[in-house]
Amino acid sequence: YTPRDIGAHTIKASLAGMPIKGSPFHVRTFDPSQIRITRVKQGIVGVPCKFSVDASEAGDGTLEISVSHNGQNIPNSALIVGKNRYECSFIGQQEGTYKVAVTYNDVYVQGSPFNVNIVDVGGIRLTGNNWNLVACNKKAGFSLASPH
Incomplete structure (x- = not known):
């Protein structure tokens, strides 16, 4: 038995025309x-x-x-x-x-x-130009230094 659809299904099982004990079986598929x-x-x-x-x-x-x-x-x-x-x-x-x-x-x-x-970013430090005063519209260089 290979289910093709998701959801509730009823399976009727028999052997030589006689229902198998417990049949029909109710299953849910995913x-x-x-x-x-x-x-x-x-x-x-x-x-x-x-x-x-x-x-x-x-x-x-x-x-x-x-x-x-x-x-x-x-x-x-x-x-x-x-x-x-x-x-x-x-x-x-x-x-x-x-x-x-x-x-x-x-x-x-x-x-x-x-x-x-x-x-772990705890040890990463920013180094570079004076970060107290940075001019608008001008590139400001910096580097990131990691202890690793």
């Missing part, structure tokens, strides 16, 4: 390929890293998000913003690569898991 994730590639240490998941065209289901860094699970949240639409976030407390996995009814969503690079 299509994880209809789920869209707005992925982020980079975030900042200590700042919520946000992305959205739109499962509104996928049928009924349960969304699960997991985030990990160096083998440790990272707390995350998924707020409902509409029917099967979610705003998700997590806060990376350390610089590095975080793995984000999204499943719908225990099936990985296309493009998941994906990585998010979290950077």
Whole structure:
């Protein structure tokens, strides 16, 4: 049996013209390929890293998000913003690569898991011209210096 449409279905099963015990069966189908994730590639240490998941065209289901860094699970949240639409976030407390996995009814969503690079901008310094007085309509040069 291969369902082709999202929604409620009734399956009548028989063998040699005799109904199978429990038939008809009632099932609900979903299509994880209809789920869209707005992925982020980079975030900042200590700042919520946000992305959205739109499962509104996928049928009924349960969304699960997991985030990990160096083998440790990272707390995350998924707020409902509409029917099967979610705003998700997590806060990376350390610089590095975080793995984000999204499943719908225990099936990985296309493009998941994906990585998010979290950077520490605390040590970045701006250097350049006198920043107390900068002329309008004239280029002002500056440089960014990172301790990394």
